[in-house]
Amino acid sequence: MQGEDRRFSPLPTGISSIDALLGGGFPRGQVSEVYGPVSSGRTGLVDALVTRTTRGGGLAAWMDPGDRLDPATAAWAGVDLTRLLWLRGGRPFSKVLSALGTLLGSGLFDVVVLDIAGMPRREVCVPQATWIRLARTIEATPTALVLLANEHLSRSPRGVSWALFAAQPRWSGGPGPGRLFQGLEVEAGAGHHASHRVRFALQAVR
DSSP: OOHHHHHHSOBOOSOHHHHHHHTSSBOTTSEEEEEOSTTSSHHHHHHHHHHHHHHTTOOEEEEETTOOOOHHHHHHHTOOGGGEEEEEOOSSHHHHHHHHHHHHHHOOOSEEEEEOTTSOHHHHOOOHHHHHHHHHHHTTSSOEEEEEESSOOOOOTTOOEEEEOOOEEEESSSSSTTOOEEEEEEEEEESGGGOEEEEEEEEOOO
């Protein structure tokens, strides 16, 4: 999608309940966040966004200071790796933020993910003014910045916060050693105090 249409169109995840609540998908030009505990489906939701973006011809960047992304798993999930810039590692965190500012300022990417899930809060604790500056960097661009974290960090005024709760595993067949893990039943909440809740399923990658 080109020009003004691209700048204002939302970025869908392909998860119907999520996209419906968002009016089509994640907003461009805004800072949004997806957070929750381990195995809540937080990474799966962001993977869905990046998959839909790259498969639709867009460009994505994944900033990975905790070195959590597995490219093979991402490819199996549907991400087009030829359209994904993966930046690994990074200490101190100030250097990560500097690189992030450069990526956002380029205006080249439809979505930029800052994956700090699993990192100690003391390492990623930055002044709110930093998030405000990053929000201003992208407010007139087609880029959506998505923070992937353990807990609430920040969002811009028209960005969205998705809180994911403990997910329920889905298994094939009844109890026993022969059953296979099929995926997660996920509950997510958006809005003030996560007041708008939806459920969706994430399939296991094989």
